[in-house]
Amino acid sequence: MNNKQENRIALLKSFLKSDTLKRIVVNILGIIIILLMVLAAVTPIRYNLRVGMVPTHTISASKDVIDEISTEKNRKIAAESVAPTYKLQDGVTEKVLNKLELIKNELFAVIQYAKTLEDYSFDRRYTKEELDYAADMLSEITLRSFQLQSLMNTSEEDFNTLFSSLKDTIANTMQGSVSEGQENSAINSIVSIIGYSTEINVLQNVAMPVLREVIMPNMVIDIEATEFARQAARDAVDPVVYKQGQNIVVRGEGRIKENQIKMLDSLGLLDTDTTDYKTYVGATIIVLLSLLGLMLCLNSLDKNVFLNTKRLILIYLVLSIGLLFSILAKIIGYIYAAPLLFVSIILSASIGYKPALLASAVFSAIASFMLAIGGHNTAADACFMLISGISSGSISALMLKDNSRRTHVLMAGFVGSAISALTLIAAGLMVSNDTSLIFSNAAWSSMGGIISTLLSIGIQPMLETLFNLPTQSRLIDLCNPKQPLMNRLLTEAPGTYHHSLIIANLAEACAERVGANPYLARAGGYYHDIGKLKRPKYFKENQINQENILNENEPQVAAAIITAHIRDGLVYAKQHRLPVELQNIISEHHGNSLVMYFYSKAVLQEGKENVNEDDYRYDSVPPRSVEGAIVMLCDTIEAAVRSLKHPSMEEIVEFIIKLIQQKIDDGQLRNAPLTIDDLHGVAESCAKVLYGVFHERVEYPSRNKHSKLQEKLPSKKKEIDENGSSESNIQGDAE
Structure with a gap:
């Protein structure tokens, strides 16, 4: 093993034993614990509901949710109500008249064929073979057997008169606008004009099929423009939104509809595989950003706390305890009674006002959003609690800056409670007319502050002992002469x-x-x-x-x-x-x-x-x-x-x-x-x-300078001579 490897191993061992690693582990574990608590608190209760059931619970939106089905229905109605946009198509009249001429020629040929048959007359009945042959002569139009029968029984004069009328009437009609989808209206208009001069049988069996075949719109739908207009109409329809805290279904009222089921499912409130991951992602981001910001601020403003593993553990423990009591307040349904002052008071009294200010702000942010998710709570409640928590927590922490004894803690708690209530009242009066709700929330907030104070006073001694903290109360107690070490030192x-x-x-x-x-x-x-x-x-x-x-x-x-x-x-x-x-x-x-x-x-x-x-x-x-x-x-x-x-x-x-x-x-x-x-x-x-x-003491006169006084008080002098001058001895000892 070379020197580089040995150095790396030594550095690794040193890091594993260092306080830096301990702080990293504490921060990771603290973040995980708080994140799990928050995620558990925002996880909604799931219900087993189906379309057509009578609601067994009143269920409110945990956050703003769009009623997709109702919104889509409204948008569809709006789009369908938009009239099509048309555009003029050139050359349509010529096409119509040309096709009319082609059809006329084929139909005239059929009449000529009929004349070639034996026993031709205007009321002759034609066989199936004859009608089929006549049908095969047509390529531009298709006529059924009874229509061919009428055609073949029409005289050339009537035929020519019919097509002459058709040509003129169609030409006049096409000079106007024939909109796409309105062809039947144009046909009916033409029929009503030529009907006065045309036999009914020919009109229905010959003229009508010809018109249906030749009439084309000269005003066609502009698909792109129409779709644009319809999309604009769809976009103009506001979505149907159920606000956070608004009831989606009410217990015992009506039957559950499809749109309600879809909303509940999108919020993850149904016993299905659907999960509202957005809520968990949002909660995770808030927790991570808040705690990361807390650590960065501690590193900048109070390094002694940031570098002290024991104090970091204390901060995370206090945050966790505060969140635990906040979750309890959410469970019982009184979110404004959450102890938002708890972190500020107990950390101020334990490790100082700077970390208390920072941790209190972070706790207020995390707890406020955690409490506002679910039930009838709204984003406004989160904002109110955030403002209230930060303002009251800051005042309480600053009050305990120089004095964190029990009586002062109690005073700071009551002042913080009052600040919390006043903040909520002020914010509520600015945005709401429901004064009863405003004062109710303020009262619960004040109660939460008092609960925070009592919890802090009760828990702080345990934390002092557990973490061996040098709090004011502990230090004052240690300075008591009756403490064992002090008593031993004295004796x-x-x-x-x-x-x-x-x-x-x-x-x-x-x-x-x-x-x-x-x-x-x-x-x-x-x-x-x-x-x-x-x-x-x-x-x-x-x-x-x-x-x-x-x-x-x-x-x-x-x-x-x-x-x-x-x-x-x-x-x-x-x-x-x-x-x-x-x-x-x-x-x-x-x-x-x-x-x-x-x-x-x-x-x-x-x-x-x-x-x-x-x-x-x-x-x-x-x-x-x-x-x-x-x-x-x-x-x-x-x-x-x-x-x-x-x-x-x-x-x-x-x-x-x-x-x-x-x-x-x-x-x-x-x-x-x-x-x-x-x-x-x-x-x-x-x-x-x-x-x-060590000031200079007054020099007392010696005994021989008191002779005159002693002569006047012989009995006292005798007493002193017998027992010794205790006063002089005391003075001598002091000097």
């Missing part, structure tokens, strides 16, 4: 506890100044040194009136004991399931900085070339979060500022800036997303807090 390492209180106050002030999470910063200050519980007496702040024990050890051993409190702190944090963000602060609050005191001591003792600097560095990485960097700076600043003697505010600020610059030079801030302005804000905030903590 077993009181100096560290006091130090942690100061760091917590400093970190909270700095976080508020730079726009970070003050609750996480405060909790980080409380818990950053919990690893010192393993060996509390080895740390100076817990050594009261005694020498530093670490000075009795070799420098490398002492440095190892000091740096070990990071590992020990992580062990305690994991045992007590502290949030990962808090664990990161514990792990990173010293970065990979150098334990300078014992490193310098080792260099003095052994020489720099014999000392490995890495043995005296913390085994961690520089802080990667704003809150972690703040705790690290506050930890350094608090310890260093103690060494100043009666400093002014300006001196404290200047000193703190120098300390921060040292951290920058050592590379301890390279991972933290802090700007120069943020660092100046940290310096100023720390200076204000520390100036108040």
